[in-house]
Amino acid sequence: MPFDERLHQAIEYLAFKSANADAVRACASVEKIVSEQKKFQYFRQFFPEEWNKSRSSFFKRGYYHNYSERLNEFFSLVNEKMFPLLAGWDDPETEFEYFYIFSLNIDLCCEDIEYENLRVSYAAGLLFLFRDDEIWEYFESNYQIKREDFPEINESAHDNLWHLEKTGKVEAYLNLFELVDHSTGNPWLDTVNCRDNACFDWTEDNIRFLAESYREAAALLDQTAGIDELFAENPRAVLLDLISLWNDVKLP
């Protein structure tokens, strides 16, 4: 072990040794070691090549001060290759024993929404769930389409809407409704940042679940982006599709 690494290990040990006569503090020390060791195991399990190549220290503190350079490296790998663990957490004092994820969806609860800044498909979805005259004004000024040219949108969706088979265009439209309604079943899309934040701890199941659900969320967002292209070609037809599906569970 290089001198630098031994030095950091010795400093770590001395800080521990000066406090270890106290059983409560000893529990905290063991808990910290166990927690670190678990993450090392996940590092080895999920990123074996990077683990073998890594030269980062096990003792020296990294950017996130509560963790060694090696664990900082693990967090970065998770962030780059699995899911955005570090997004929104710039404070070096941040702890990741339990961690929150930030939604990829729009926060309809607390965010100030500028319709011009939304994807057009999302703004169209909001017509159904976030009834605001300004959305029609936005469509009128940007796409020259008027509310009067379309059937009235029912207060609530047709009972069978959520039971439709998800295929083709219907799938994309249903996903859009669910996305705007925050009812996709995916934590990356349904979470609202100001409340009911999804909190996770480090287990293999959680890591796999978050990575998989993040991939699914990204795919769903890509799919709804496809509606933007349809909208650019023929905005009137897409809005009619959406209204018809919402009111009568069929495409015109």
Added chain:
Amino acid sequence: MLCEAGEQINPAIVLAEELMRKDLRGTMDFADIERAENTLIAARTEIERVERQLNQIIKTQPQPGRLIPPGF
């Protein structure tokens, strides 16, 4: 109660010392981690027991002794 209590060092203190002296650069596998977690449970149980006993001692009313130790 105190006289009857077993004498031992809290297992977390022993384990913490042992772990800190080891070269722990990612060498604990999940079985080791599980053992350490079980030791932590035992350590916390002991801490709670000691705290409970201490509270009971504090709550106990002073009683006159039958014998007065020499020197008092």
